[in-house]
Amino acid sequence: MQQVAFLTQHGKVPLLTEALAALGWQIQAVSGFDTDLLGSFAGERPRFMTAAECALRKATLAAELSGSAIGIGSEGSFNAGPYGLGTLNQELLCCVNIDEGWAVTAVAQQLCSARSWQLTEAAMLQTILPTIPDGQLLLVKQGARLEKALTPAQALLCCEQWLAEGAVTLEYDLRAHCSPERQQVIRLAADNLRQRLQQLCPRCHKPGFWPELPLAGLPCADCGLPTSQPRGLRACCRYCDYQQDFLHSSGFADPANCPQCNP
Ligand SMILES: [Zn+2]
Ligand SMILES: [Zn+2]
Structure with missing residues (x-):
């Protein structure tokens, strides 16, 4: 290994x-x-x-x-x-x-x-908390105060306490473990x-030779002029500049996307 x-x-x-x-x-x-x-x-x-x-x-x-x-x-x-x-x-x-x-x-x-809510009263939580996906933890903010990794039940308690001192912000805790x-x-x-x-570069054999650069110009099925539709993706090696185009199998664009046929 x-x-x-x-x-x-x-x-x-x-x-x-x-x-x-x-x-x-x-x-x-x-x-x-x-x-x-x-x-x-x-x-x-x-x-x-x-x-x-x-x-x-x-x-x-x-x-x-x-x-x-x-x-x-x-x-x-x-x-x-x-x-x-x-x-x-x-x-x-x-x-x-x-x-x-x-x-x-x-x-x-x-x-x-993921969402966040401005809360002014605890009753608002009755509609919010049931929408939280299973296992998703929350954070509650008020001014400089911050509580993280709260279950919905813990967030409810925290909000109820802090709301006595003003509005609170409730958010998804987006750290991966939460x-x-x-x-x-x-x-x-x-x-x-x-x-x-x-995916290794065919020339220098370094990895990451991945088609991701869109190639515009798929020809129109009616008139054959290039359209803005992608005709494929290009892989470019970052190390030796070798390039290879990977063209889509359907070789023509819908004339609805053609500037000539559908201006
Ligand atoms: Zn290369
Ligand atoms: Zn056309």
């Missing part, structure tokens, strides 16, 4: 174990570094790197702190979903190999039910990481 170091504070190791066991990898947690120094979800520290930079930094730290050649770092983010609907949870997993000199970043994303929905997205990212690691 290849030992692989994963920098994590929130119990994410089991979420990667199965996907990466297929590579003969054994994942070991690396602690001893406060990953929240790189920014945290509970809002106590501001972020100063992009999510991808953060994941790469953590992966490198994992390898350095453990002495392993291979390190993994993870980073999640939550943003408004498409058309402002719902919340989109994106999870990145970055894997570096210090000895071989490569990094591969995998991604998965899914809409989730959020089953997020755990599922991290599992998907681990699957994506395994797949990317198995």
Whole structure:
């Protein structure tokens, strides 16, 4: 088994174990570094790197702190979903190999039910708490006060006490060990990481040769002119610049998407 170091504070190791066991990898947690120094979800520290930079930094730290050649770092983010609907949870997993000199970043994303509420009276909780998914923990904020990892029953008690002193904010606790929905997205990212690691560049044989750059210009089925519809995806090697196009099997665009036939 290849030992692989994963920098994590929130119990994410089991979420990667199965996907990466297929590579003969054994994942070991690396602690001893406060990953929240790189920014945290509970809002106590501001972020100063992009999510991808953060994941790469953590992966490198994992390898350095453990002495392993291979390190993994993870980073999640939550943003408004498409058309402002719902919340989109994106999870990145970055894997570096210090000895071989490569990094591969995998991604998965899914809409989730994460929300926050401004509460002025405890009665509002009667409609909110039944909507919380099983196993999802909550956090309650009031000014500088913050309670994390609360069950719905604990959140209710906390809100009832604090509401005597004014409005409170109730939110999903989105740290991985508090959020089953997020755990599922991290599992998907681990699957994506395994797949990317198995795709080697045909020229330099480094991993992560993954088609993800959209190629515009699928020809119109009626007039044959290129449309804005994607005709496939391009894989570009980050190390030797080798490129390969992977074209969609359906070779023509619906004329409804053609600027000539349907201006
Ligand atoms: Zn290459
Ligand atoms: Zn056309």
